[in-house]
Amino acid sequence: QKEVEQNSGPLSVPEGAIASLNCTYSDRGSQSFFWYRQYSGKSPELIMSIYSNGDKEDGRFTAQLNKASQYVSLLIRDSQPSDSATYLCAGDQGGKLIFGQGTELSVKP
Amino acid sequence: DAGITQSPRHKVTETGTPVTLRCHQTENHRYMYWYRQDPGHGLRLIHYSYGVKDTDKGEVSDGYSVSRSKTEDFLLTLESATSSQTSVYFCAISESGSPGNEQFFGPGTRLTVL
Numbered sequence: 173q174k175e176v177e178q179n180s181g182p183l184s185v186p187e188g189a190i191a192s193l194n195c196t197y198s199d200r201g202s203q204s205f206f207w208y209r210q211y212s213g214k215s216p217e218l219i220m221s222i223y224s225n226g227d228k229e230d231g232r233f234t235a236q237l238n239k240a241s242q243y244v245s246l247l248i249r250d251s252q253p254s255d256s257a258t259y260l261c262a263g264d265q266g267g268k269l270i271f272g273q274g275t276e277l278s279v280k281p
Numbered sequence: 282d283a284g285i286t287q288s289p290r291h292k293v294t295e296t297g298t299p300v301t302l303r304c305h306q307t308e309n310h311r312y313m314y315w316y317r318q319d320p321g322h323g324l325r326l327i328h329y330s331y332g333v334k335d336t337d338k339g340e341v342s343d344g345y346s347v348s349r350s351k352t353e354d355f356l357l358t359l360e361s362a363t364s365s366q367t368s369v370y371f372c373a374i375s376e377s378g379s380p381g382n383e384q385f386f387g388p389g390t391r392l393t394v395l
Contacts, residue, residue, distance in 0.1 A: 267379040
């Protein structure tokens with residue numbers, strides 16, 4: 173089983189700062205990557221998908237993919253207390269998503 | 282939750298009893314998935330379906346079976362529940378498989394096996 177790894181955190185940032193979440197993967201065949209946000213007691217919510225090298229921006233979120241180095245990152249600009257959640261990274265392996273264990277983010281007012 | 286419901290939302294049962302969890306979607310998506318989420322293990326795939334009557338095993342399929350007789354319904358059955366199957370179970374759906382495999386999750390079922 174190929175792996176997706178994330179630092180479990182918690183990652184604490186002050187309100188208004190940039191939060192940087194990182195993920196590495198072992199399967200070079202993975203083509204698609206996804207970031208999910210999960211609030212405590214809730215289900216995962218898809219916030220970003222990225223399929224090609226480089227950056228993809230959506231509002232305050234930027235996903236970055238570097239296939240040569242096998243890492244994926246998520247930047248959250250102007251972090252808000254409402255961004256406090258666990259962020260899950262997932263990579264597609266032949267139609268199945270393999271999830272990292274998630275990084276807990278805490279944004280302090 | 283993208284037109285996905287799960288039932289029941291909470292269930293407490295005893296070891297050795299059969300349990301069936303239901304996932305229902307109104308999006309007409311082809312792919313459906315069952316995951317379990319446990320502290321320290323993250324989300325793990327149990328079984329998935331790529332069409333009516335077409336299913337396959339995931340990473341942690343032992344002790345579980347599935348059925349899909351209609352596009353909108355995907356059932357997960359624990360034939361004889363064990364305490365190790367205490368978990369939160371999530372259903373997910375996807376319009377396409379690899380590579381654009383954007384999956385959307387249902388609200389989850391919290392299962393406790395005593």
